[in-house]
Amino acid sequence: MIDFLQKAWDLQQDMAAFREDIHAHPEIGNQERRTADKIRNALNALDIEVIPVLDTGTIGVLQGEEPGGAVAFRSDIDALPIQEETGLPYASCRPGLMHACGHDMHIASLLGAASILAAGRNRLKGRAVFIFQPDEEGDGGAQRILDTGVLDQLGVTAVYGAHVEPTLPVGTIGVRYGSFYANACVFDVVIKGRGCHAAEPEKGTDVVFAAAQMVESLKELNTDWIDGQRCVCSVGSFHAGTVRNILPEEAEFHGILRCTTKAMREDKMIKIRERLTAIADKNKVRAELTIRRGYPGIVNHDKDVRLVEKTAVGLLGKDHVIEEAAGTMTTEDFGFYLEKYQGAYYHVGISSPYPLHSPHMVPDEKALTYAAAVHAAVMEAALEGDNQ
DSSP states (O other): OOOHHHHHHHTHHHHHHHHHHHHSOOOOOTTTTHHHHHHHHHHHTTTEEEETTTEEEEEEEOOEEEEEEEEEEEEHHHHHHSSOOOOOOOOSSSSBBOOOSSSHHHHHHHHHHHHHHTTTTGGGGEEEEEEEETTTTTTOHHHHHHHHHHHHTTEEEEEEEEEEEOOOTTEEEEOOEEEEEEEEHHHHHEEOOEEETOOOGGSSSSSSHHHHHHHHHHHHOOOBBBBTEEEEEEEEEEEOSSSSSESSEEEEEEEEEEEEEEHHHHHHHHHHHHHHHHHHTTTEEEEEEEEEEEOOOOOOOHHHHHHHHHHHHHHHHHGEEEEOSBSOOOOOTTHHHHHSEEEEEEEEEOOOOOOOOOOTTOOOTTHHHHHHHHHHHHHHHHHHHOOO
C-alpha cells in the first residue's frame, strides 16, 4: 500500500517551488498560457498524457496497468484582478493580478497527487484524469470543459475537487454532505432619466437617487441562515455622473445574487425585477435590467463525501477531518461537474488570517502536502470502487 502522506512530504519542496512560480506569474481567465505551459511540461515529465482543451485548459490522463474505470480530479488555474499586498519575495510580478483565491495551491497540490499516482501506476486500477480548468473566476470554464465531451470520451464516471479554506487549520480537511456552495445569478442595471442642473431637480429626474433606492431595496432580500437556507444579494459596482452640480441622465450598478437552492434563486430573481420596476415607476425613470443565471451551486453526492471522509480519516486521523455544519455562500463552477457526474468537493485547511480574495492572503504551504496526499488517495479509492 502506498504511504500517501510520506510520498507527499517527499514532494513538499518541489510543490512549494512550483506554486511560488505560478504565484509570481498570475494570469486571469482564458489568458493562462504560461500557466498551461508549466502544467503541461510537468505532466509530460511524469509520462502522463496531455490533452489541451479550451486553449489554456489541460487534461492529464494517467492510465493504470490494472483494469478499471475512470475518475477525475479538477483544479482551477486562473488568478484575480487584485493588486497583491503580501510583500512576499515571490509576490506577483504582474501589477493588478494576484492568486488571491489559492488556485496556485490547487495546481501544485494536484500535480503532487499526479506524481504520487504516476509512481504507482503499476498498481493503479483504471484511469486517473487530472483537469486543469481555466476561467473559474470569470464566466466559468467548467461547463465549457464538459461541452467538449472529453470527459465522456475518457469514460469518466466521477469528478472530485477541493478548495483551500483559510479558516481551517493546516492538516485538516473539511467535508460537507449535500448542499455546499450557493447558486448564483448576476445582474446589471442601467437607470435612464432626464438630466438637469442640480439646483433645479424638478426639471429632470434623479437617476442617482432612484438607483440608491434600488440598491437599498435589493439589500432587503438578504436573509440570515434559517433551516440551512440563506440568500445574499450584493452590489459591488455603482457608477453615475461626472460632477457634483449636474444630475446625470444615467446611473448603473452591477451585482450578484446568491441562494442556497435553485428554487430560492428563481423566486428572488422575480422579486429583483418587481422591486426595480416599482422604484423606477415611482421616480419616473426607466430601469433596464439584464439578469442571467450563474453557477448552479455545489450539491455533493453523499457516497462520495463518505469516500472522502473515510479516506481523509485514514490518512490524517479523525480529529483532522471536520464535517462542516453549514454551507458557504461562495459560488463555484465545480457544481456543473456534479450535475452530470457523481463526486464531491471538499476543503483543505491553510491557516490564513486573511480571507480568500484578500490582497494580503497568504496560505501555509504545508497544506500542499496534506492536499496532495488526500487527493491522490481519494482518486485511488474511487478507482477501487469505494464510492459504489
